[in-house]
Structure formats: C-alpha cells, structure tokens
Amino acid sequence: MQDAYSRRNFLKLSAALLAGGAAIAGSGTRAEAIGHVAGPAQRVFEIKGYCPFCQVRCTYKARVQGGRIVSLTGDADNYWTGGAMCPKGMSMVELVNSPYRITEPMYHEANGSWRRISYREAVGMVADRMKDVVQRHGDKAGNRVAMTMPLWDCLESEVAALMALRTVGCVQALPPGETCVSTASNMLGDMLGVNSGTTQVDDICNARTLVLWGANVSDLYPPYTRWLAKTREQGVKIVYVDPRKTRTSMWCSQQLRPVPGTDGMLALGAIAYILNKGAYNEERARFQIEDFDNLKPQSASATMDKVASITGISEEELGTFYETLAASERTIVWLGGSLSRQSNGIGTVRSIILLQALRDNLIGQGKGMLTFQSGKPGGIDELVDHFFGENATPKLNFRRIRLAMEKGRLDILFLNSSYRRYPDARGVRKAIEKVPFVVHMGFFLDEESEVSTLFIPAAFGPESAGCGYGNENQLAWREQIVRAPGSCVPAWQFYRDVGRLVDPRRYPDFEGPEDICRMMQAHVPSWKGITMERLKASSTLVWPIYEQGAAERKGTVFSEGRLLTPSGKMRVQDRVFGGINRWTYPKGHPLGRKASKDFPLILLQGKQLWHWQQTLTNFTHSMGQFSNGRFVQVHPKTAAGLGLQEGDRVLLETAVGGLEALVEISENVRPDFVFTPANCCRTTPVRENCSPSICDILPNSWDRISAQHNGTGCRLRKI
Ligand SMILES: Nc1nc2c(c(=O)[nH]1)N[C@H]1C(S)=C(S)[C@@H](COP(=O)(O)OP(=O)(O)OC[C@H]3O[C@@H](n4cnc5c(=O)[nH]c(N)nc54)[C@H](O)[C@@H]3O)O[C@H]1N2
Ligand SMILES: Nc1nc2c(c(=O)[nH]1)N[C@H]1C(S)=C(S)[C@@H](COP(=O)(O)OP(=O)(O)OC[C@H]3O[C@@H](n4cnc5c(=O)[nH]c(N)nc54)[C@H](O)[C@@H]3O)O[C@H]1N2
Ligand code: SF4
Numbered sequence: 060m061q062d063a064y065s066r067r068n069f070l071k072l073s074a075a076l077l078a079g080g081a082a083i084a085g086s087g088t089r090a091e092a093i094g095h096v097a098g099p100a101q102r103v104f105e106i107k108g109y110c111p112f113c114q115v116r117c118t119y120k121a122r123v124q125g126g127r128i129v130s131l132t133g134d135a136d137n138y139w140t141g142g143a144m145c146p147k148g149m150s151m152v153e154l155v156n157s158p159y160r161i162t163e164p165m166y167h168e169a170n171g172s173w174r175r176i177s178y179r180e181a182v183g184m185v186a187d188r189m190k191d192v193v194q195r196h197g198d199k200a201g202n203r204v205a206m207t208m209p210l211w212d213c214l215e216s217e218v219a220a221l222m223a224l225r226t227v228g229c230v231q232a233l234p235p236g237e238t239c240v241s242t243a244s245n246m247l248g249d250m251l252g253v254n255s256g257t258t259q260v261d262d263i264c265n266a267r268t269l270v271l272w273g274a275n276v277s278d279l280y281p282p283y284t285r286w287l288a289k290t291r292e293q294g295v296k297i298v299y300v301d302p303r304k305t306r307t308s309m310w311c312s313q314q315l316r317p318v319p320g321t322d323g324m325l326a327l328g329a330i331a332y333i334l335n336k337g338a339y340n341e342e343r344a345r346f347q348i349e350d351f352d353n354l355k356p357q358s359a360s361a362t363m364d365k366v367a368s369i370t371g372i373s374e375e376e377l378g379t380f381y382e383t384l385a386a387s388e389r390t391i392v393w394l395g396g397s398l399s400r401q402s403n404g405i406g407t408v409r410s411i412i413l414l415q416a417l418r419d420n421l422i423g424q425g426k427g428m429l430t431f432q433s434g435k436p437g438g439i440d441e442l443v444d445h446f447f448g449e450n451a452t453p454k455l456n457f458r459r460i461r462l463a464m465e466k467g468r469l470d471i472l473f474l475n476s477s478y479r480r481y482p483d484a485r486g487v488r489k490a491i492e493k494v495p496f497v498v499h500m501g502f503f504l505d506e507e508s509e510v511s512t513l514f515i516p517a518a519f520g521p522e523s524a525g526c527g528y529g530n531e532n533q534l535a536w537r538e539q540i541v542r543a544p545g546s547c548v549p550a551w552q553f554y555r556d557v558g559r560l561v562d563p564r565r566y567p568d569f570e571g572p573e574d575i576c577r578m579m580q581a582h583v584p585s586w587k588g589i590t591m592e593r594l595k596a597s598s599t600l601v602w603p604i605y606e607q608g609a610a611e612r613k614g615t616v617f618s619e620g621r622l623l624t625p626s627g628k629m630r631v632q633d634r635v636f637g638g639i640n641r642w643t644y645p646k647g648h649p650l651g652r653k654a655s656k657d658f659p660l661i662l663l664q665g666k667q668l669w670h671w672q673q674t675l676t677n678f679t680h681s682m683g684q685f686s687n688g689r690f691v692q693v694h695p696k697t698a699a700g701l702g703l704q705e706g707d708r709v710l711l712e713t714a715v716g717g718l719e720a721l722v723e724i725s726e727n728v729r730p731d732f733v734f735t736p737a738n739c740c741r742t743t744p745v746r747e748n749c750s751p752s753i754c755d756i757l758p759n760s761w762d763r764i765s766a767q768h769n770g771t772g773c774r775l776r777k778i
C-alpha cells in the first residue's frame with residue numbers, strides 16, 4: 060500500500076500549515092495573537108475553540124489581547140448549543156491562569172519530595188523505562204504497561220498516546236467507560252449494533268413522548284435545556300424517571316421517583332402492560348426481536364402490584380406512565396448514566412431497549428435511544444493499526460489491571476485520569492502504589508500526583524490546537540489561543556516524543572494535530588469527507604462523512620430501515636447476558652437479599668452542574684463559589700428520625716468506610732435514600748470543593764462490564 064505520509068510529505072505539509080495561520084479576526088499574525096511575538100498592545104483577536112469538558116462540546120469565540128484571554132463567548136453558530144455555555148466552561152479562563160498550576164516536570168524522590176527536572180529529561184526517563192520493559196519481557200512487554208484514558212484534550216492526543224503504547228506492543232488503554240456509561244453502550248451495541256445514541260438531540264422534537272430515564276439533562280448538559288424547552292413547546296410529553304428532584308424536574312409533565320436501582324422492574328412492568336393490552340404491532344416487533352415469543356414469559360411476573368411494591372411508585376402513577384408509553388406513536392428514551400452504575404444495570408438497560416423494540420420505537424424519525432457520552436468517532440484504532448499492524452492481544456478491563464498491579468505485574472502506569480473514578484478508590488490507590496513507575500500528566504497537585512513517580516505538566520484546552528468530539532458525533536476544531544506556561548505540553552506532544560525515542564522506525568512523524576487529522580482523512584474511510592479546511596470553517600461537523608463534499612448525516616442511524624446488528628435483530632434471551640426475567644436489587648442494596656441492617660439508607664451520588672468530574676473545576680474559585688463541599692441531602696422525615704438538623708456534621712458510612720459530611724435537609728431526596736455529590740477533591744486549595752472522594756467509601760462492585768457507584772447501603776451518624 061502506498062504510504063502518502065512519508066516523513067518528507069509531512070514536513071512539507073507542516074510548513075504549509077504553519078504559513079496558513081489561524082482564524083483570527085482583524086489584522087495581525089497568529090504568532091502575535093497567542094503571544095509568541097509582541098504586537099500592538101491594544102489589538103484584540105477573536106479565536107475559535109471548544110470547551111474540553113462535557114460532551115455537549117460547546118464551541119466558543121475567545122477574545123485575546125496581549126497573549127491573554129479577555130473573554131469567552133458561546134458560539135451562536137453552534138446548532139447544538141445555540142451559543143450557550145455553562146459555568147464550568149467559563150471557568151476555563153481561571154484554569155488557564157491558575158496560580159496552582161504545576162508548570163514544570165517533576166520527579167518524585169523516594170523520600171516524598173519533588174525534584175524539578177527538564178522536559179527532555181522526563182521524556183528520556185519514560186522512554187528508557189519503556190525500552191527496559193521490552194528488554195526484560197520481550198513480546199510479553201505489552202501487558203506490563205497500561206494507561207488510564209482519556210486525556211480530555213483532543214482526539215489527536217489520544218491517537219498519539221495509543222501509538223506510544225504500541226511501540227512496546229501494549230493495547231491496555233483503559234477508557235473511562237468502565238465507570239461511565241459502558242453498560243449502556245455495550246448493551247446498545249449488542250442489541251442495536253450501535254454502541255451509542257441512535258439519533259441526535261434535535262430529534263426529540265419529532266417524538267410524541269420523551270422519557271428521560273435517569274437522564275438529568277439540565278444539570279449534566281445545561282445547554283441542552285433549550286432542546287427540552289423546544290420539545291415541550293411542541294407538545295411532546297416529557298416523562299422524567301429519577302428518584303431525586305433536580306433542575307430537570309421542571310421540564311417534565313410527569314416525574315416518577317422509583318426506589319433507586321429498581322428501574323429494571325419498572326421497564327419489565329411496562330413490557331408486561333403493553334403485551335397484555337396488545338398495544339403493539341406484532342409484525343414489527345418480530346421484525347426486530349428474534350425470539351419475540353420469549354418476551355411474554357420473561358416479563359409475566361412484573362404485575363402492576365409487584366412493580367408498585369418494588370419501585371415504590373403507586374399503581375395509579377404507573378398506570379399513567381404505562382398508558383403514555385402504550386399510546387405514544389413515537390418515543391425516544393434518553394438513558395442516564397446511573398442506570399449503568401448499578402450492578403443490575405445490564406438487565407435494566409436490556410429491558411428498556413426491548414420495551415422500545417416492542418413498541419417499534421427504534422427505527423425512524425422521533426424514535427430511538429439517546430445516551431450521555433456518545434459521539435466518539437470511529438477510526439482511531441484503524442489509524443493506529445495502519446502504522447503498527449493489528450495487535451490481537453485481548454484488552455483487559457480495569458479489574459484485571461488492578462489485579463496485575465496488586466501482584467506486581469505492572470511496570471509502568473500512565474495515569475491520565477483520576478484513580479478516584481473507580482469505586483474502592485482506597486484499594487485502587489494501594490494497588491497503584493505497587494507499580495514502580497507511574498507517569499501522571501496533569502495540571503495540579505491532585506491525589507494522582509501523590510502516587511506518581513513523574514509529573515508531566517499538561518497544556519490546557521485553549522493552549523493547543525486539536526479536534527474534539529461530542530455527543531452528537533460532532534467534531535469541532537480548536538485553535539491554539541494562548542501560550543502554555545512553563546514547560547507544559549499538549550499530550551500529543553509528550554506521547555509523540557516518547558514514541559519517537561522508543562521506536563523511531565515505526566512511530567509516524569507528525570508536527571501536530573493537523574497532521575494527525577489529515578492522516579485520519581487519508582487512511583480512514585469514514586473520515587474521507589472531513590477535510591481540515593471544512594473542519595476549520597465549520598462550527599461543528601458530524602462524523603462520519605465518507606466522501607469529500609458529502610452532507611453531514613443527521614438523525615437516526617437506522618437509515619436502512621433495520622437495526623445494525625448482523626442479523627438486523629436483537630434477542631430477549633441473550634447468549635451471553637441471559638434473559639430479563641431474573642430481576643434483582645443491585646449489590647449492597649439495603650432491600651436486597653443479603654442486606655445488612657447496619658446500613659439501611661440507599662446511597663446515591665451524582666454530578667453537580669458546576670463541576671466537571673473529580674479534578675479540574677475543583678481547583679477553581681469561580682466554581683467553588685457554588686459549592687458546599689461534602690454535603691449530604693437528607694429527607695426531613697429521615698433527618699427527624701435521626702435527630703439531625705440542617706448544617707449538622709455527620710459521618711456518612713458504608714460497609715467500606717466513612718466520610719465527614721454536612722447535612723442539608725431537602726425534599727429533593729426521598730426518605731429511603733440520601734444524596735451526596737460525586738465531584739469533590741481532597742487536595743484542592745479551594746476549601747469549598749474540598750473533600751475526600753466518595754469513591755473512597757464505595758465498595759468494589761462490578762457487573763460483567765463496568766464498575767458500580769450507586770445503590771449501596773449507608774448510614775449517618777452525628778459527630
Ligand atoms: N463516585 C463517582 N465516580 C465516578 C462518577 C460518578 O458519578 N461518581 N462518574 C464516572 C464518569 S461518568 C466518568 S466519565 C469518570 C471520569 O473520571 P476521570 O476520567 O478520572 O475524570 P477527571 O477527574 O476529570 O480526571 C481527568 C484527568 O485528566 C486530566 N486532564 C484533563 N484535561 C486534560 C488535558 O487536556 N490534557 C491532559 N494531559 N490531561 C488532562 C486531569 O488533570 C485529570 O487528571 O468518573 C467516573 N467516576
Ligand atoms: N455538570 C456535569 N455534567 C456532566 C458531567 C460532570 O462531571 N458534571 N459529566 C459528564 C459525563 S462524563 C457523563 S457520563 C454524563 C452522565 O452523567 P450521569 O451518570 O447520568 O449523572 P449522575 O449525576 O451520576 O446521575 C444522573 C441522575 O441519575 C439519578 N439516579 C441515581 N440512581 C438512579 C436510579 O436508580 N434510577 C434512576 N432512574 N435514576 C437514578 C440521580 O439522582 C441523578 O440525578 O454527564 C456529563 N455531564
Ligand atoms: S461543560 Fe459542557 S455544557 Fe458546559 S461549557 Fe463545557 S461543553 Fe458546554
């Protein structure tokens with residue numbers, strides 16, 4: 060095969076790109092805009108970018124003066140956001156200039172002190188370690204190295220990092236999915252042939268009913284509230300299924316508040332109701348469900364009274380919901396992440412998908428499934444394989460990698476995420492402490508730096524160019540807006556520099572993200588129509604585009620009128636995951652079979668509008684002003700029973716451990732469960748965001764796919 064990307068071509072390409080310059084309003088050079096060279100002090104540049112946090116992937120226009128961001132404005136040309144952004148995105152300006160940032164590489168001495176080293180030294184140290192692993196373990200070296208992903212930076216950084224791993228034959232790159240929505244995405248892949256949402260957010264306006272099943276859209280994807288508003292204006296019925304009242308509650312016409320972890324039973328009940336009523340088109344149902352005859356016996360036990368007693372929802376409310384589903388011509392279900400974060404999540408998600416299939420709600424406009432964390436474009440692995448050949452080593456999940464660490468079988472860990480994202484975070488930390496060489500690329504002295512051998516300071520979003528992707532499969536291009544401080548580098552640069560030292564023969568030459576984007580375009584069919592020029596000119600561009608100049612694909616992915624599984628069908632009785640008839644409570648649930656009386660309350664934890672996950676925004680004062688640290692929401696009745704008052708300090712305990720928390724009395728929770736935020740950080744200097752991770756006290760429970768955070772028992776003790 061002809062390789063269009065020889066070194067010479069690359070150099071030519073890069074030179075052309077540098078000359079091209081950025082999308083800058085007003086006169087002046089790109090170098091001037093980002094502060095490489097001094098220009099007239101008053102000149103203001105407008106440069107486009109995107110927020111590196113959630114998958115809404117808001118695009119913005121930054122105004123830059125004297126090499127500093129003066130302001131950020133949401134990009135009104137962005138069809139998905141309409142120009143909105145949320146406070147987290149705005150905190151980018153503070154993050155870029157944060158006094159807490161670590162801007163030079165550091166080596167962690169045995170006595171715990173840090174020694175500043177040069178970037179060159181750091182890269183050399185990592186490459187030497189990698190070569191050493193190969194020398195000692197030969198073709199087994201691959202499994203002695205692992206990386207937790209992602210880099211939350213840009214797609215090109217991911218490509219560069221995966222290629223760096225491949226220089227030692229490693230494929231152990233652990234996606235955040237195992238703690239995110241991978242139960243849902245695996246089940247969607249298994250049953251529908253697409254492991255993400257099957258349509259796009261604007262399609263909710265075409266539905267008759269929208270079920271937000273655990274999907275707290277307004278807190279998690281704030282700019283998408285406008286789509287909820289539009290949908291409601293058009294008379295679409297919005298049903299929200301969430302035990303907790305949230306900002307999303309005000310947009311719905313009905314909210315069901317089930318006992319946490321009982322959604323599978325709720326869905327089974329809906330299937331039974333619809334089957335009993337005959338409210339389905341059998342021919343269409345059989346067209347999509349291979350063993351349709353299994354559906355009735357497998358859902359038969361989910362009678363109204365049983366569903367009501369398990370979910371805690373009255374039969375009357377259930378009746379209203381089921382009748383809505385039975386009568387709706389077009390229903391879209393949006394799956395929240397929490398359904399994937401209960402150990403019975405596989406069954407829950409499978410039941411909901413079958414419910415959609417039974418009512419013929421998958422194929423067509425205004426029908427389908429939406430998720431959070433969709434949108435990762437394919438092609439990355441194809442490109443990596445193009446340069447390194449296919450590698451058939453099985454990919455291990457984090458549970459296996461953790462075991463390898465505990466047994467001393469991992470030599471290098473690239474810790475590119477928090478370790479606090481995994482339940483039993485204290486156990487995870489102990490396992491990491493057994494790895495002799497841990498490389499952490501980050502921004503702050505976070506908990507990860509405590510367990511790292513080497514700290515590599517990263518360039519933050521606006522400090523480098525690159526391509527990001529979002530929930531609608533849309534790609535967005537970001538220009539470099541300001542210069543990174545000190546020796547901070549974008550992740551693609553660090554991994555490229557390491558990769559080149561370890562295997563200069565195979566590691567491809569590239570000067571930056573634009574080159575990688577062009578490689579994707581040249582080698583991956585689904586990227587053929589995604590040219591650099593088009594990407595730069597668009598606010599967002601929906602992947603895939605197979606031909607140059609072809610239009611973006613919008614709406615349902617089932618444009619051929621059938622599911623995308625090999626047979627075009629799904630199964631009730633799955634060959635690997637079994638049927639849907641054996642509903643159980645999640646592991647550790649206070650109502651479950653092996654429940655402990657010591658922990659009678661259900662523990663729910665989740666995200667807050669003003670924080671992005673466990674690390675970055677916690678280091679900002681701008682988001683700190685909204686935070687109350689580690690609080691726990693308790694229902695007035697529960698509080699009264701425990702003699703607790705607003706503002707009391709309590710110990711929030713599970714079977715695994717305890718954390719101090721501040722009581723907030725609230726009817727947003729039910730008497731049987733308490734809620735605490737997922738996004739705190741112990742090492743932040745911003746007091747309001749400071750607390751040990753909730754994962755410290757969550758048990759190490761997994762289903763067959765992913766790690767679980769919700770539904771375990773807990774108790775509160777006044778201190
Ligand atoms: N208890 C609990 N745990 C959870 C969840 C929950 O709700 N509750 N949610 C789960 C979910 S949905 C997810 S997706 C995971 C996420 O969990 P993580 O992926 O661990 O998320 P973060 O804590 O944001 O850590 C991201 C890391 O990436 C680094 N980083 C960010 N931007 C860049 C960049 O541009 N370049 C480089 N080089 N590094 C960067 C940050 O410094 C930080 O170290 O957590 C999961 N864990
Ligand atoms: N502000 C903010 N937004 C984010 C993120 C963030 O860190 N901060 N992270 C992004 C990422 S990576 C992801 S994956 C998404 C998705 O994030 P999700 O995982 O969907 O978010 P959570 O807040 O953990 O949970 C959502 C809702 O589920 C409810 N819930 C809990 N248990 C149950 C249950 O048993 N049944 C039902 N029906 N509901 C339940 C909770 O009350 C909560 O309101 O959010 C994205 N958006
Ligand atoms: S965090 Fe999400 S919603 Fe907020 S600005 Fe960033 S991309 Fe937009």
Ligand SMILES: [Mo]
Pocket residue numbers: 235238239240432
């Ligand atoms: Mo996630």
